[in-house]
Amino acid sequence: MQRSLIIVRHHGAVRRALKDGTVRKPCAVVFRYHPSNRYSFLALLASLETRQGGDDTPILWLDTRTNAETASTLKRWLEAYERLLVAYSFMTPQWPETAREVRALSLLPERNRWVLAAGGPHPSGSPKSVLQAGFDVVCRGDGEPVFPELLRRWTEGTPLHPIPGLYLRTPDGPVYTGPPRRAGLDLVPALPIAHGKYGPIEITRGCPYRCRYCQTPRLKGRRVRHRSLDGIFRAVEAMIQAGRKDIRFISPNAFAYGSPDGRQPNVRALHALLSGLRDRLADTGRIFFGTFPSEVRPDWVRPETVALVARYADNRQLVMGAQSGDRDMLARMERGHTPEDVRKACAVMKTFGIQPIVDFILGLPGESREQMSRSVDFMEELAEEGARIHAHTFMPLPGSPWGARKPEPIADDIRSRLERLISRGKLFGQWKAQARLARLPIP
Numbered sequence: 366m367q368r369s370l371i372i373v374r375h376h377g378a379v380r381r382a383l384k385d386g387t388v389r390k391p392c393a394v395v396f397r398y399h400p401s402n403r404y405s406f407l408a409l410l411a412s413l414e415t416r417q418g419g420d421d422t423p424i425l426w427l428d429t430r431t432n433a434e435t436a437s438t439l440k441r442w443l444e445a446y447e448r449l450l451v452a453y454s455f456m457t458p459q460w461p462e463t464a465r466e467v468r469a470l471s472l473l474p475e476r477n478r479w480v481l482a483a484g485g486p487h488p489s490g491s492p493k494s495v496l497q498a499g500f501d502v503v504c505r506g507d508g509e510p511v512f513p514e515l516l517r518r519w520t521e522g523t524p525l526h527p528i529p530g531l532y533l534r535t536p537d538g539p540v541y542t543g544p545p546r547r548a549g550l551d552l553v554p555a556l557p558i559a560h561g562k563y564g565p566i567e568i569t570r571g572c573p574y575r576c577r578y579c580q581t582p583r584l585k586g587r588r589v590r591h592r593s594l595d596g597i598f599r600a601v602e603a604m605i606q607a608g609r610k611d612i613r614f615i616s617p618n619a620f621a622y623g624s625p626d627g628r629q630p631n632v633r634a635l636h637a638l639l640s641g642l643r644d645r646l647a648d649t650g651r652i653f654f655g656t657f658p659s660e661v662r663p664d665w666v667r668p669e670t671v672a673l674v675a676r677y678a679d680n681r682q683l684v685m686g687a688q689s690g691d692r693d694m695l696a697r698m699e700r701g702h703t704p705e706d707v708r709k710a711c712a713v714m715k716t717f718g719i720q721p722i723v724d725f726i727l728g729l730p731g732e733s734r735e736q737m738s739r740s741v742d743f744m745e746e747l748a749e750e751g752a753r754i755h756a757h758t759f760m761p762l763p764g765s766p767w768g769a770r771k772p773e774p775i776a777d778d779i780r781s782r783l784e785r786l787i788s789r790g791k792l793f794g795q796w797k798a799q800a801r802l803a804r805l806p807i808p
Contacts, residue, residue, distance in 0.1 A: 392448040392520055393423040395439070404615060404658065405454035405485055405508070407564050410557035412509040413516070422520060424560070427451070432469040440473060448478050450519050453500070454485035454508075457762050458802055467499040480519065484508045489584045490764025492532040493539050503532040506545035506584055507570075509553045550592040555600035563607060565658050566600050567615040568592050568638070573627040574662075575699040576688075577766040578726065581617050584764055589627035594637060601645055610650035612642060619655040620665040632669050639677035651679040660684040660724070664702045666710035675717040683714055684755070686724045690743025691736040694729060698767075704743060711752055721752040727779070727796065728759040728803070730770035737775065741782045748791040756783060756792055758799035772803045 396406045410424070425442060429435040442449060455463050467481065484504035488495045492503040502525065504511050514528050525533060530545025548570070555566045571586040572579075601612055621627045623634020642652050654674055655661045661670075663685050674683065687707040689695050695703060711721045725740055744754045759772040786792035 389447045390423070390445060392450070393425050393442065393446045394516065395425045395427050395442065395449050395451040397435075397451060397453045398426050398428040399455065399459060401456060401459060402454040402485060404564055404567075406452075407557055407562055408553070408567070409452070409508055409512045410560045410562055411554045412512050414554055414557055414559045415552065416513050416517075422516060425449075432466050435466055436469055436473055439470065439479065443473075443475065443478060448480075448519075450480050450482060450516065453481070453483045453488075455483070455487055456485060457487045457490075457760055458799070460487050461802070464498045471499050482515070484511075486580050486584065487763060490580055490762060490768065492541075494763075496532055496534045496539050501534050504545075505530050505532060507548035509548040510546040547586060547590070550590050551596050555592060555596050556603065558600070558603045561607075563604050563609050565613040565615045566592070566597055568597060568622050569616040569618070569627075571627070572617045574701050575766075576701075577698045578688075578729070578759060578762065580762045580764045580768075587627075589621060589624060591623055591634075594641060597638065598641060598645065601642060605645065605650065610646060611653065612646065612650060613653045613656070614659050616659040618662050618665060619659045620661045620670045630665055630667070630670055632673070635670065635673050639673050643677045652677060653680045654678040655683045656680045656722075657684060660686055662702065663687060663707045663710040666713050668713055668716075671713050671717050671719060675719060681718060682720045682722050682753075684722045684724065685710060687743070687747075688724060688726050689729065689732075689736070690725070690740040691732075694732060694736050694740075697731070698729065707743075707747070711747060711750060715751065721747065722755055723747055723752050724755045724757065726757045726759050728772035728775050728800065730759065730767050730773065732759075732773045734776055734779070737773070737779050741779055744786065744792065745782070748786060748789070752791075754786060754792040754794075756794040756796040758796045758803055760799055760803045772800070775800060 398406070427435065427438060429438055439449065439451070453463060480502065481500045482502040482504065483495050483500045488503045489505045492505055495503050502515070511528060511530050515525065518525055518528065525531060526540070526542055529543040531542040533540045533542065550567065550570060556563055569589055569591050571589045572582045573587045573589065574582065604610070604612065616622065618627070620630055620635065622638055623631035625631070639652065639654065646652065661683055666683070666685065674680070685707070688698065688700055690704050692703055707723065714721050725744060727737055727740060748754060758775065761768050761770055783792060783796070
């Protein structure tokens with residue numbers, strides 16, 4: 366028997382109820398979970414904890430694997446709630462599948478009862494195309510200054526136009542509400558402790574370098590912003606109290622922590638950070654510094670910085686971006702270092718018993734077969750000295766200077782050499798999948 370709706374009033378607000386007596390709750394936030402975006406949602410949750418009196422809007426986690434499952438789950442939640450704010454955060458590799466999912470959701474009835482909001486690297490770099498795919502709201506840039514106000518206005522039913530940093534879908538086309546605000550890292554907790562969620566701690570945001578394939582300095586700014594030691598230590602102490610004793614960090618360059626300009630190390634600040642962490646963790650916790658989800662630059666790998674990792678941290682690997690073995694290619698991408706800097710960095714790590722994990726990008730715009738071959742030569746050289754290679758295929762990222770450029774094809778002989786490195790356990794990475802994605806038309 367079909368369950369029809371009746372209108373009821375509850376505390377002065379119009380609400381809907383089913384004939385069986387079930388009353389829908391007013392609203393909920395849905396986070397569309399994906400392994401690649403879990404840290405973004407931790408930051409948004411933490412931003413809610415800055416609101417006076419907190420926020421009691423229910424948070425639902427949508428962790429589904431198929432479009433049909435996603436649609437059926439939202440349909441079920443729409444039976445329980447009057448309205449849903451469905452939040453996505455994604456990078457360019459997830460965009461084709463996300464666009465297909467949103468098209469499937471457009472077939473759900475009562476589209477006016479749920480709002481699709483997007484943030485993260487890809488929406489920030491290409492907000493209009495994301496709106497065209499079916500999203501209602503795109504947040505461009507830092508989400509922490511935006512999300513609490515977005516949630517407040519959405520729950521109240523007031524216009525979103527006064528919030529800077531948004532692209533809004535309207536019947537007359539996209540509307541931009543103005544430049545986004547930068548988040549002060551100490552204005553928001555490092556982790557959403559009140560929600561019982563933990564993860565890596567973001568210690569630095571922004572990057573002063575100009576790598577042409579990269580979105581970070583364009584979306585997060587070229588001025589580095591650091592979280593204070595007090596803010597970091599508060600989060601670590603909460604993690605210890607919750608029984609979480611593996612501490613990891615988010616940073617575009619872990620060795621840049623505390624640097625005023627992001628171009629020269631502040632060894633004193635690094636020492637204060639790592640020694641302070643070790644004092645709090647003693648011998649019962651582990652510190653992972655300069656590994657995923659952060660990395661280090663080769664020109665910052667020096668005896669004084671690596672010595673701190675060897676002394677205080679538990680990782681015996683460092684992730685480092687080389688990106689190319691060709692000097693001219695490095696100059697074209699404005700990387701800011703040379704192959705010799707990478708060699709020196711690997712030698713420094715070796716003296717401290719630390720293995721380099723070295724990132725390379727193949728198929729860069731305008732990269733010749735000879736330049737690609739020189740990169741593989743360099744990979745083989747470093748692998749012989751004990752490094753592991755993390756290989757990528759160039760993907761154009763919206764908002765970066767090379768966002769409209771196409772990848773160069775990877776020749777068969779180059780592929781064969783990469784496969785040999787894989788067979789020897791010297792190379793890993795998603796370069797094959799990235800090569801396929803880079804050639805897909807972006808919806």
